[in-house]
Amino acid sequence: MNSLSAKEVFYEYRNSFQTVKAVNGISYNFESGRVYAVVGVSGSGKTTFLSLLAGLDIPTEGKIEFDGNATSDIDRDNYRLNHVSVIYQNFNLFYHLTVLENAAYPLYVKKMPKAAAEELAKEKLLKVGITESQFKRLPNMLSGGEQQRVAIARALACGSEIILADEPTGNLDSKNSRNIVEILKNLAHEENRCVIIVTHDPSVAEAADIVLKMEDGAFEDSI
Amino acid sequence: MNIFLKQSRRKPIFTIFxxxxxxxxxxxxxxxxxxxxxxxxxxxxxxxDYTTIAVLQESIPEGTGNAFGENFLELAKREFEAFEKAQKAPMLKKEEARVYLTAHVPGSVSLSSSRIDPSELNQPYFDDDMYSLCVFAVECKSVEETVFLDMISYDAKLEVIEVISLSSAYDWYPEITEVSLSSMDYNADGSIPIKAGSKYLIYGSYGEYYTMPIIESFRDVESTDGKKMYSFGEGYMQLRGEFGTRTIEPAAALSDIGLYNGHRISGEKDGLTYYYSLEDQLPWIAEYTGTVDEFLESEEGKVWKEEIIPLCRKNQEGALVALTDNLDSIYPFSVGSSFILEGRKFNEKEYSGEKNVCLISSDYAMINGFEVGDKITLDLYSSGILWLESGARDNSAVYTGEQGGFMIRVPIRPKNSINLCKEFEIVGIYSTPRFSFGPTSFDADHIIIPKKSVPNAEQYLGTYYQDFTSFILENGTIDEFEQYMSEQGYPDMFIYNDQGFSEMEETLLALEANAKRMMTLGMSVFALITALFLFLNFRRMMPVIRGVRLLGKNAGRTRNEVFAVLFMEETISVIIGTVLAAVLYNSVTSAMLSETIALDFKNLLSAAAALLGILGILSFMLSGILSNVKLMKRK
Amino acid sequence: MSFSLLSVTFKALCRRWIASLLLVAVAAAGTVSAFVLNGLISRQEEALENTKKNTVISCVVTDYSGSSSGNLSMLSAFVEMLTGKRRERDCFLDDYVKNVRAMAGTPLLSPENHALRRILSIDSDPLLDPINGVSVEFYEGYSEEVLQGREMVCIVAPDMVTENGYIIVSPDENTEAEIKIVGILNGGPTGIIYCPFFMPFEEEISVAFYVNTCSFDIKDNTKLKESKDYIYEFFVVPDVMNKNDGLTFGVLVQDETYHKSLGEINSNLTMLRIMLPVLMIICGCIGFFAGFLMTKGRIREFATMRCIGMKKMQIFFLVIGELLFLAAFGMLLGGGIGFIIEGNLSPKAISDSAIITAVYIIGTAIAALRIVRINIMKLSNKEE
Structure with a gap:
């Protein structure tokens, strides 16, 4: 089982005029098979923390450890490609690729043969409730919920142990939200993945195994 | 607040780029x-710089022998028809007909043949009466009447007392002491108007004839007073003639050139015919006693002093004036046998009549001491011209064959004045083969002036209109014109000259093709980049347009805001682009020192304004269309 | 990079057809520009060379002052010199001049009222200009070339043709020659017998005579200056100030229009030569900015790729590959259009278009590098 932990993590955004402390000394150990919800007001540093977990950057101080290795020491591109998948509120799909191509894209990057990649992508798409007739559509022909499912399918196809979701239901109605949350829960519970969701939505937070409340760049306590 | 302006400012690099x-x-x-x-x-x-001309080819054989034969009429008709067809040719740029006038140039010496070279023509037949009109004071030595068929005439030997008026062309060695008069002009009653022992003033046409050609050596020298003299026996070899006779022909006999308007009528005496002039005509002979001056001051001498002698002087100081709209359309100038030796041709302004300018021949300039920049006065007359079909030779002393027709001016008469007397500046001196012949001949005694210098010059176009017309064609259309004429049934009727345009044509076509390519390239790049500019801008603006529309901003306002930003960017681009183009182009071309290639700011600014206009319209239209974006997301 | 990735990238390229097409068009425009701009110069140069070669620059021999080009009374030795017949005396101009036209008139004692005219060619005598309706018809076996030789032959008006085909002429009391009629002069002057310019009255005896008119053309216009210098070693520039010694003759070279036109075209060529690099640079810059801006608009896409775990260089090469493909396609397309427009493939045009395309790719590369290097922490959630 892979482990993901934050140790005394600090992160600052700097520009010419000011320095903003976005993450302010977080230490936490995430376990697989669980759904974590990170909640907090806007500007509390949730997304920044999530991005650090995703290995988009390294903490200004402290470290994020995956399998005991700090993200600052490992190949973060490889880490993102093979171990972490991020799902965004605005889906971040490639709008010139079809649903199937979007889902299979990380596999192409991994140099998996096209047929195999597409086979796996199809399986994941079907799993999240995308029908075969939608495979050849371009993302903007789908609803928000469907687009988010494609994003999840892309994350699943990667086979990442850690699924990070940044407001995955932010753009969705309650029914779609419930479906997405259900999918993410299943991933944690049935496939033993570690799912970390950053959200405002109380219903999403309720569905999580562990809720982490963030304020001024630090966890208050777990709920 | 214009949100699109903010968007541009927030991403300055994108906007600047x-x-x-x-x-x-x-x-x-x-x-x-x-x-x-x-x-x-x-x-x-x-x-x-190139003038392509088509000139009607002479198709009527030389000589007068068959002038009124069937063939002549047929050929003349055909020439006329071909001329008319050519007037309607689509490739005809302009029909340019030279107009001929005569001018009295006060104080000048006219260009009779012997003026230039004593060995050349110096006989009335070529120089004719406009040069040789004279008044002599003579004493009659003998008179002899002869009968030929049914006509009577008389010959008189005259001793010259004083040459009262004669062109200085004849003012050379040996001095004129004797002249002969051979005439059919009698008094009205049939008596001979001259008798031996009496003194007369005679108004007529002077002539010198040579006998056998001989080879003499001579050179021209100038005496201390600047007068031209000829010294024989040394210098270089020259063909010349030996003196024969000197004659005077009564002016009354010159009716055929219009001097006496045909008012010379025939009378009969003893079954024989003689001629006399009507009383209203100028006298050609007057007997006098005492001195010439006394006679001229008398009542009888008044007409001689006030009319005859000035008329002679006007003719002796006369010149033919050719009026043209295009010097290069005149065949000899077109082919280069006549050319500008000094100074220049007329320019556009001068052709349009803005300035009074003229071209004179080098011979005329030399004789009169005229230079480029001098001004000469031309008192213009529409006396007309005469076409002499044959008889001219290129050298009086040496017979080298009949040369064909040539043109002479008709003597100046006061009644032909067109009441236009003004100063013309000499802008150029041309050279032309002296005493050339044939229908396209162009002699050295022509003063050329722009046609527009004379109001309604076309009204003076004479009988020889066709001979003096050059059809100016569009450059490079000779073949087309010939084909057109062939299709009309008149092939091979015209002679062409394009002054070497055909050789230059390839370069010119390349120049034109290059110009078009330059323009097309520039416009294509402009079109492409405009498309790119609008594409990129709208790609960036579309989400914001959608956003503000969703917020309830109406399409019109959105369009205006989008357009304002785009137009601002476009205006800045056009201003900088124009300045850059002007600076680059000007710095490149100013080194060339070519007027034509220099930057034309006015043109550049108009083009820039046009481009800005195009950009503005396109932006406005697209802003309008895209501001009306469907707010429903596409599925 | 896997084939599947490339294939899917290509598909995306096709789906973004407007942007792709614009990029192809920009690359094509660069290539077409290079072709067209290069074509401008070469076309102009080629045409100019032909014009130089084909233009006839006439020279007219005048008297010392330039006032007359007829009745020159110039010794025939000058024409011998112009036609290269005095080569052995190191006195010749035929290396520099061609088409010498000369006419000399000689009065004849017999036939009475006739004159002999020596001509080098039909156009040597303005009287024979077709404008006057004259046509010359040579008998079989003879052509105009005979006029340049020394054969005792002549061309006469139809009424002078004799039964035996010969005509007896005598220029003076001591000379008489029998000349063969080899051509007819239709519609021309009467009373003139035209014979070859250098025809002697007795064989093997050279004659000297006075020439009435003479003109010629410059042989090689590219050597115009040299030719003029050489001509003026024997003749003078016509001027009234020249000495009139009976041996001084002027030559007026009628090259004014030729010079003026050539000057204009040369200045145009110089302008094009200087302008060409300027325009090339502008084309390159346009390509640079177009590539840069087109790529810059895809920040979000690249950021997502980075989020998925693609390496910076992987994305960079993917973008460059994509653009290389479009640029290559554009270059080919532009080359095709350029070839159609210009009709040739000059190596200079190809290299110039390659440079323009390269500049364009550099612009794109810089844009792509900037994007892939940017901190994706800031990008991942940003709207474009």
């Missing part, structure tokens, strides 16, 4: 445009 991109394409287009206009200007300039 967009402006740079558009500005560069505008620079390219405007340089292309400037190059196009200057190439076009060059093309027109070079093209304008």
């Amino acid at each position: 967009m402006i740079i991109l558009l500005c560069l394409s505008l620079t390219l287009s405007l340089i292309g445009f400037s190059a196009y206009t200057s190439m076009q200007k060059q093309f027109n300039d070079i093209n304008g």
Whole structure:
């Protein structure tokens, strides 16, 4: 089982005029098979923390450890490609690729043969409730919920142990939200993945195994 | 607040780069445009330096032998028809007919043949009466009447007392002491108007005839008082004639050139015919006693002093004036046998009649001491011209064959004045083969002036209109014109000359093609970059347009805001692009020192304004269309 | 990079057809520009060379002052010199001049009222200009070339043709020659017998005579200056100030229009030569900015790729590959259009278009590098 932990993590955004402390000394150990919800007001540093977990950057101080290795020491591109998948509120799909191509894209990057990649992508798409007739559509022909499912399918196809979701239901109605949350829960519970969701939505937070409340760049306590 | 303006300012690099991109394409287009206009200007300039002419070829054989034969009439008719067809040819640029007038140039000496070279023509038949009108004071030594068929005439030997008026062309060695008079002009009652032992003033046409040609050696020298003299026996070899006779022909006999308007009628005496002039005509002979001056001051001498002698002087100081709209359309100038030796041809302004200018021949200039920049007075007459079909030779002393027709001016008569007397500046001196012959002949005694110098000059076009017409064709259309004439049934009727345009044509076509390519390239790049500019801008703006529309801003306002930003960027681009193009093009072309290639700011600015207009319209239209974006997301 | 990735990238390229097409068009425009701009110069140069070669620059021999080009009374030795017949005396101009036209008139004692005219060619005598309705018809076996030789032959008006085909002429009391008629002069002057310019009255005896008119053309216009210099070693520039010694003759070279036109075209060529690099640079810059801006608009896409775990260089090469493909396609397309427009493939045009395309790719590369290097922490959630 892979482990993901934050140790005394600090992160600052700097520009010419000011320095903003976005993450302010977080230490936490995430376990697989669980759904974590990170909640907090806007500007509390949730997304920044999530991005650090995703290995988009390294903490200004402290470290994020995956399998005991700090993200600052490992190949973060490889880490993102093979171990972490991020799902965004605005889906971040490639709008010139079809649903199937979007889902299979990380596999192409991994140099998996096209047929195999597409086979796996199809399986994941079907799993999240995308029908075969939608495979050849371009993302903007789908609803928000469907687009988010494609994003999840892309994350699943990667086979990442850690699924990070940044407001995955932010753009969705309650029914779609419930479906997405259900999918993410299943991933944690049935496939033993570690799912970390950053959200405002109380219903999403309720569905999580562990809720982490963030304020001024630090966890208050777990709920 | 214009949100789109904010968007532009928030991403300054993108905005600046967009402006740079558009500005560069505008620079390219405007340089292309400037190059196009200057190439076009060059093309027109070079093209304008060449005049392609079609001149009706002489199809009537030389000589008068068959002048009224069937063949002559048929050929003349055919020439006339071909001429009429040519007037309607589509490739005809202009029909240019030379107009001929006569001028009295006060104080000048006219260009009779012997003026230039004593060995050349010096006989009335060529020089004719306009040069040789004279008044002599003579004493009659003998008179002899002869009968030929049914006509009577008389010959008189005259001793010259004083040459009262004679062209200085005849003022050379040996001195004129004797002249002979051979005439049919009697008094009205049939008596001979001259008798031995009496003194007369005679108004007539003077002539010198030579006998056998001999080879003499001589050189021309100038005496201390600047008078031209000829010294024989040394110098270089020259063909010349030996003196024969000197004659005077009564002016009354010159009716055929209009001097006496045909008022010379025949009378009969003893079954024999004689001629006399009506009383209203100028006298040609007057007996006097005492001195010449006394006679001229008398009542009887008044007409001689006030009319006859001034008339002689006007003719002796006369010149033929050719009026043209295009010097290069005159065949000898077109083919280069006549050419500008000094000074220049007329320019556009001068052709349009803005300035009174003229061209004179080198011979005329030399004799009169005229130089480029001098001014001469021309008192103009529409006396007309005469076409003498044959009889002219290129050298009086040496017979080298009949030369064919040539043109002479008819003597000046006061009643033919067109009441136009003004100063003309000499801008050029031309050289032409002296005493040339044939229908396209162009002699050295022509003063050329722009047609527009004389109001309604066309009214003086005479009988020889066809001979003096050159059809100016569009350059490079000789073959087309000939084909057109062939199709009309008149092939091989015209002679062409394009002054070497055909050799230059390839270069000119390349120049024109280049100009077009430059322009097309510039415009294509402009079109492409405009498309790119608008695409990139709208790609960036579309989410915001959608956003503000969702917020309830109406399409019109959105369009205006979008357009304002785009137009601002475009205006900045056009301003910078124009300045850049002007600076680059000007710095390149100013080194060339070519007027035609120089930057035309006015043109450049108009082009820039046009491009800005196009950009503005396109932006406005697209802003309008895209501001009406469907707010429902596409599925 | 896997084939599947490339294939899917290509598909995306096709789906973004407007942007792709614009990029192809920009690359094509660069290539077409290079072709067209290069074509401008070469076309102009080629045409100019032909014009130089084909233009006839006439020179007219005048008297010392330039006032007359007829009745020159110039010794025939000058024409011998112009036609290269005095080569052995190191006195010749035929290396520099061609088409010498000369006419010399000689009065004849017999036939009475006739004159002999020596001509080098039909156009040597303006009286024979077709404008006057004259046509010359040579008998079989003879052509105009005979006029340049020394054969005792002549061309006469139809009424002078004799039964035996010969005509007896005598220029003076001591000379009489029998000349063969080899051509007919239709519609021309009467009383003139035209014979070859250098025809002697007795074989093997050279004659000297006075020439009435003479003109010629420059042989090689590219050597115009040299030719003029050489001509003026024997003749003078016509001027009234020249000495009139009976041996001084002027030559007026009628090259004014030629010079003016050539000057104009040369200035045009110089302009094009200087302008070409300027325009090339502008084309390159346009390509640079176009590539840069087109790529810059895809920040979000690249950021997502980075989020998925693609390496910076992987994305960079993917973008460059994509653009290389479009640029290559554009270059080919532009080359095709350029070839159609210009009709040739000059190596200079190809290299110039390659440079323009390269500049364009550099612009794109810089944009792509900037994007892939940017901190994706800031990008991942940003709207474009």
